Amino acid sequence: MSDLFDAAPVQGHVPLAAALRPQTLEDVIGQGAITGQGTILRRRISAGALGSLILYGPPGVGKTTIARAVGNMLGKEFRPLHATRDGVKELRKIADEARIRPLLIFVDEVHRFSATQADDLLSICEEGTADFVGATTGNPYHALPPALVSRSTILKLEPMSIDDMEEVVRRGLAHLRKQGSDVEMSDAHIRLVAGRSGGDARRALTTLESLCLGHPGGRVTITEAMLEEAYASAAVNHDRSGDQHYDVVSSFVKSMRGSDADATLYWLARLIHAGEDPRYIARRIMVHASEDVGLADNSALQTAVAASTAVERIGYPEARIILAHAALHVARAPKSNSACRGIGAALELVEGSAPVVVPKHLRDTHYAGAAKLGHEGYRFPHDDPRGWVEQDYVPGLRPGSLYQSDARGSASFEARADRFWEDLTGRRVAKTFP
Structure with a gap:
């Protein structure tokens, strides 16, 4: 997937997103937790020791933008690679070049690297041949080789806030006007584009450009109908596999x-x-x-x-x-976690301790000779008018050690059951919240 500020052709139309490419971190909108003063990224830039960096986040939030800005601030040539287009040959060629001049190697969609590509990348990281920045939309702790993760600083980028997105749209409008487009757009429509873009700056700028360009001369006023057309089939950001x-x-x-x-x-x-x-x-x-x-x-x-x-x-x-x-x-519905918590505690007990010997009075008796083996003594609850008899089902298991009632309020089944058993047995039911 191309980035928000991938290089545009020298000739022909320059996309709005490319035209607004920030040159330094100060120009980057949003991501202050990553790019602000005193952050680990700023400190590494100040020390001239970027090392290996993984930028992780959804599309259009500025991963490549930040990488390019870092390259500018370090005074290093920015060499982009794409995991699906560039193989081991290109990676090794750039690594050789990095040994004679300072480079920042950027790999987009680094999670798509093959094992061989990842090995070569690891070699570059190990030797410190060049600074490396990788971008991924997948969780690096799941999608990248553990060896690469352990050698890299992981920075997570979040979808941009609606206020940041509004600033993106306003910056795009200012650029279009500077280029000679007489565009009129209300604050409400600016906010709508910002909100409908799902935190993706590229999507916002692409939509804005589609709305504003290609009209015959004169003022262009963005209308509700134009926005409806632009968003007629627009999808919400949602990667079903990521x-x-x-x-x-x-x-x-x-x-x-x-x-x-x-x-x-x-x-x-x-x-x-x-x-x-x-x-x-x-x-x-x-x-x-x-x-x-x-x-x-x-x-x-x-x-x-x-x-x-x-x-x-x-x-x-x-x-x-x-x-x-x-x-x-x-x-x-009222809430109770007692079933989930109870089976979890029971499994933990079973897995972490010796198995309890099945009491003789609970063993199977559906065969001749069971009584001779001592499999007797079970008391049938339905023979008691209360429907319950006192007997041991798991020797040594303390009541309430696995199941604890989460009864809250009198309306829930669990609360009614607690009252029934407390009245019948004369014992208080173990409760999570007494």
């Missing part, structure tokens, strides 16, 4: 867990708009119906399972309503 996917899914399930119905609908809409498989979304809702609602409202899992079955038969666009129904049930 971090953007997992971050949006994470936000969706955490909003359900946090009982924020509006946020749940927003992140669900992001997934639907991006074309996420409704079956995948339904599976996530099923998991969290048990993990986060659980015994507080057993019907949440029923709703989630029904939704999963329904979207198998219906699909989009109507499936969005079913998914919203199930997601809102999880979001609005």
Whole structure:
């Protein structure tokens, strides 16, 4: 994928994004946590010891822009490579050149490097032959060889804020006007372009350029209709195989867990708009119906399972309503983590200790001779008018050591169950929140 400020041809039209390419970090909009005074990047530039750097973040947030600006500030020639276009031969050629003149080697989409390319890159990093900056949209801790990660400083870039995006759009308008375009755009429309660009400066500038260029002479006033046309098929940033996917899914399930119905609908809409498989979304809702609602409202899992079955038969666009129904049930239901926490504690106990010998009164008796082996003494709860009898099911297992009630409020199933068992047994149920 080309970067926001990839070099444009010398002749012909220069794209707006390329024309606005910053030359120093002071010119970069946003990413202050990376580029500001006193940051690790600034300190390395001041010391003239950049070393190996990985810039990690979504498209259009300025990874190559920052790399070029760093090269300018260090006084080093910027030599870009692209993992899908340039092989080992080009990498070795640049490495040889770096031994006679100061270079900054930049590799776009470094996560696509082959094992051989990565080995050569590691050699350059090890020897300090040249400064190296890699850009990736994938999480480097997952997508890059561990050896390269361990030798590099990892800097994570975030999507630009809407205020930063507005500044990008205004800077683009100022440039167009300077070039002779008489463009009129309201503050509301500037903010709309900024917001609809999803934190991607390249997308904002490309949209702005599309809106402003190609009109016959005279003033160009950006209208609502023009914006509707520009965004008729525009997609929200959402890489279904990368971090953007997992971050949006994470936000969706955490909003359900946090009982924020509006946020749940927003992140669900992001997934639907991006074309996420409704079956995948339904599976996530099923998991969290048990993990986060659980015994507080057993019907949440029923709703989630029904939704999963329904979207198998219906699909989009109507499936969005079913998914919203199930997601809102999880979001609005009282919460209990006791099932998830309890099975986790039980597995930890089983994995970390010797197995408990099955008590004789619990062993299978469905064969002749079981009684002769001493497999007897089990008391059948249904023979007692209370439906419960006192007996040992796991010797030495203290009540409440694995299951602890998360009952909150009197309306939940778990709270009603607590009251029932406390009244029946005369013992207080172990609770997470007494």
